[in-house]
Amino acid sequence: MPIRNRRAAALPAKLSRSWLLINAAREADFAPGLASEADSVIFDLEASVPDDGKVAAREAVLRALNGGMTAWVRISPTTSEHWEDDLSALSRAEGLRGVMLAETERPEQVTYTAMRLRAGTPVIALVESALGVENATLIASAPGTFRLAFGTNDFRKDVGVSADPMALAYARSRLVIASRVGGLPGAIDGPTAADADPQQTAEACLVTANMGMTGKLSLNRAQVEHINTGLAPSEDELSWARELIEAHEAGGSIGDGSYLPRLARAQKIASLADSYGLWNA
Secondary structure (H helix, E strand, O other): OOOHHHHHOOOOHHHHOOEEEEOOOOOOHHHHHHHHOEEEEEEEEEOOHHHHHHHHHHHHHOOOOOOOOOOEEEEOOOOOOHHHHHHHOOOOOOOOEEEEEOOOOHHHHHHHHHOOOOOOOEEEEEEEOHHHHOOOHHHHOOOOOEEEEOHHHHHHHHHHHHHHOHHHHHHHHHHHHHHOOOOOOOOOEEOOOOOHHHHHHHHHHHHHHOOOEEEEEEOOOHHHHHHHHHOOOOOHHHHHHHHHHHHHOOOOOOOOOOOOHHHHHHHHHHEEHHHHHHOOO
């Protein structure tokens, strides 16, 4: 029986703000995750599951996705012995929305992954290393790539930097620019600590938004509504957009050369707010 919440199910994944990761070895967590306010849910077959639990977790995911549930799945990297088994199982999953490929470093890794799934299955390239960041534009332009995501924790381990936003600014910018060059939706930022409180989550979302990223991974269901709020147009933006659009529709004058760019921005805010159910709230 499908249990995906209607708002999230109707939202295109290119607009998803919150991406909730659920341990694929914890089948009891699937339904609560899918009933949450997360824009997109990812069953995690990779980092959350030890090697000796992969088979059982894979079977649980397949049961869920062939039993009425719909979700994304994070799969093992192409360098792992589990990659082919993950794809073999998911090629038979009716409710698969797409996959997130761990440790993406080269464009062909995305393409090979996409080729082993049903035609048109989107692949999110999770970039987690210096080499992945260096190749971000190539990865974004590869056949099969749907969005880029930033694996902040593994990236920090790879290059030895802190969690300070300044230390991660270059990598975030590279993913944002690569996404634009590749014609992709906005990049997805890495997760805040699972035990982060609402204030810490809001501050992390501000960094995400300021860097130009439009989605964020989450390890905790309690964070998703704060992420949705933090990565949606603010009340001030909504008021500004509404005022400008109403003035335009009433026949307001164009004014200076900044008018049309401002109108375009207002219309984009209105479109996003409408998609998130905020414009007529």
